[in-house]
Amino acid sequence: MSSEEKLPGWREIPIAGVPYKPSTEYKTGDWKVYKPVINYEKCTKCMFCHTYCPDGAIKIREDGFPEPDYDFCKGCGICAEECPVKAIEMVKD
Amino acid sequence: MAVKQIVMGLNGDEAVAYAIKQVDPDVVAAYPITPQTIIVERFSEYVANGEVHTEFVAVESEHSALSACVGAAAAGARAFTATAANGLALMWEILYIAASCRLPIVMAIVNRALSAPINIHCDHSDAMGARDSGWIQIFCENSQEAYDSTIQAWRIAEHPDVQLPVMVCLDGFVLSHTLENVMTLPNDIVKKFVGERKFVTVKNHFGKEVPLILDPENPITIGPLDLYDFYFEHKMQQIDAMGKAPKVIEEIGKEYGELSGRTYGLVHPYKLEDAEIAIVGLGSTMGTAKIVVDKLREKGVKAGLLRVRAFRPFPVRQIVENLKDKKAIGVLDRAASFGAYGGPLFNEVRNVFYDQDIRPLISNYIYGLGGRDMPPQRLMTIFEDLQKIAETRRIEKTVKYIGVRG
Numbered sequence: 001m002s003s004e005e006k007l008p009g010w011r012e013i014p015i016a017g018v019p020y021k022p023s024t025e026y027k028t029g030d031w032k033v034y035k036p037v038i039n040y041e042k043c044t045k046c047m048f049c050h051t052y053c054p055d056g057a058i059k060i061r062e063d064g065f066p067e068p069d070y071d072f073c074k075g076c077g078i079c080a081e082e083c084p085v086k087a088i089e090m091v092k093d
Numbered sequence: 094m095a096v097k098q099i100v101m102g103l104n105g106d107e108a109v110a111y112a113i114k115q116v117d118p119d120v121v122a123a124y125p126i127t128p129q130t131i132i133v134e135r136f137s138e139y140v141a142n143g144e145v146h147t148e149f150v151a152v153e154s155e156h157s158a159l160s161a162c163v164g165a166a167a168a169g170a171r172a173f174t175a176t177a178a179n180g181l182a183l184m185w186e187i188l189y190i191a192a193s194c195r196l197p198i199v200m201a202i203v204n205r206a207l208s209a210p211i212n213i214h215c216d217h218s219d220a221m222g223a224r225d226s227g228w229i230q231i232f233c234e235n236s237q238e239a240y241d242s243t244i245q246a247w248r249i250a251e252h253p254d255v256q257l258p259v260m261v262c263l264d265g266f267v268l269s270h271t272l273e274n275v276m277t278l279p280n281d282i283v284k285k286f287v288g289e290r291k292f293v294t295v296k297n298h299f300g301k302e303v304p305l306i307l308d309p310e311n312p313i314t315i316g317p318l319d320l321y322d323f324y325f326e327h328k329m330q331q332i333d334a335m336g337k338a339p340k341v342i343e344e345i346g347k348e349y350g351e352l353s354g355r356t357y358g359l360v361h362p363y364k365l366e367d368a369e370i371a372i373v374g375l376g377s378t379m380g381t382a383k384i385v386v387d388k389l390r391e392k393g394v395k396a397g398l399l400r401v402r403a404f405r406p407f408p409v410r411q412i413v414e415n416l417k418d419k420k421a422i423g424v425l426d427r428a429a430s431f432g433a434y435g436g437p438l439f440n441e442v443r444n445v446f447y448d449q450d451i452r453p454l455i456s457n458y459i460y461g462l463g464g465r466d467m468p469p470q471r472l473m474t475i476f477e478d479l480q481k482i483a484e485t486r487r488i489e490k491t492v493k494y495i496g497v498r499g
Contacts, residue, residue: 007322007323008326009326010325010326010327010329010330010333013323013326013327013330014295014296014297014305015195015256015293015295015305015327015330015334016193016194016195016196016256016295016305016315016316017193017194017315017316017317017319017323017327018295018296018297018305018313018314018315018316019298019313019314019317020295020296020297020298020300021298022298022299023298
């Protein structure tokens with residue numbers, strides 16, 4: 001959440017710590033140091049990266065290729081580690 | 094006009110169990126511990142006899158007992174538990190979670206001294222350790238009040254302005270194991286008084302107004318992660334709810350009074366109006382103190398007392414109004430706050446008078462630790478001390494320990 005955003009006061013938010021926004025609106029992608037970059041020449045659409053991503057941050061496009069969502073990817077590098085054809089490179093964000 | 098009532102011979106624990114039987118909550122999760130055991134025993138008999146519809150969860154610890162209540166209450170159930178002393182201490186973590194998740198759980202605390210050395214008898218050190226956890230705390234004078242307050246507690250906890258858990262505190266053994274005549278209301282009247290649990294609504298993560306309940310049809314998350322950007326706001330909401338609780342406690346106490354003939358408030362004064370000296374305290378000792386006040390009145394001493402029924406929320410205004418014109422007041426604490434300047438009740442009572450232009454001389458009497466008895470003659474010495482303070486306008490020693498061997 002950016003610091004410029006005006007946050008609601010205590011009278012405006014739900015009680016009991018109930019979140020008033022879906023977690024998808026809470027961008028967490030800025031935690032990362034390295035980001036995965038997919039080489040689509042090498043990618044075989046095996047979906048290992050999609051399956052292994054602990055944060056569900058690699059979606060499958062309509063053409064069947066995976067694509068990281070950098071708004072939520074934390075740069076853990078598991079996808080690059082698991083890719084059987086080494087099509088994912090971790091590069092400095 | 095009060096409804097027709099039945100007199101029953103009940104001790105404090107049985108009075109609580111009987112009230113809970115009449116309320117018939119959805120879930121009771123409890124672990125037996127002296128002197129609360131009778132509540133769990135009696136209630137499990139009601140369950141075994143099919144007299145209630147309650148799901149009774151026999152848990153392996155108090156931590157689990159309250160955790161089960163948290164889950165049940167979040168899922169929309171009426172949930173009850175009861176404990177004492179070390180059991181309450183084991184619940185400590187979950188006390189804060191129950192209050193922060195705004196779950197209207199009701200819990201009976203049968204006040205008992207904390208170990209070590211191990212001691213099963215009454216003092217208020219257990220409840221005082223939970224005073225900052227966000228629970229409402231009601232201290233009962235007798236078993237009748239334990240019955241009455243256990244019924245009222247649901248209405249207070251579930252009130253839309255409050256939505257906080259409630260502890261009903263009764264003195265171990267003095268009340269829990271002492272047979273008393275208790276006036277009980279008919280089942281249907283109790284049922285009608287507590288009604289069905291109603292839910293406040295909150296905005297869910299899609300901005301839709303939904304009931305504050307875990308429901309697969311309208312999913313919400315209760316109490317997940319808060320960092321420095323939201324935690325303070327959620328604590329403000331709890332502070333605000335506590336601020337609204339005094340009015341609700343008084344309203345419910347009055348409504349219950351119209352039904353039963355027994356009205357309850359935040360504080361209960363006794364012969365206080367024209368009193369020059371008075372004691373302030375919690376629980377059953379204040380019942381004994383009434384006899385002492387009567388004796389002093391016979392001798393022409395203008396003595397009175399103020400029993401604090403609600404310790405949380407602390408009834409600031411009511412304490413000032415009732416005591417501001419007294420010459421000397423003595424605050425009785427049945428708990429030591431190690432390293433503090435006096436007991437917890439004393440600290441709060443003296444604090445509220447700091448802003449007053451006219452205020453009484455206030456001293457502290459710590460008594461009854463580990464069940465040390467507080468007979469009338471011992472209370473009499475406190476009143477004598479207060480008389481001396483009122484006459485000399487001087488407190489020689491602010492914090493005194495009553496009934497301890499030198």
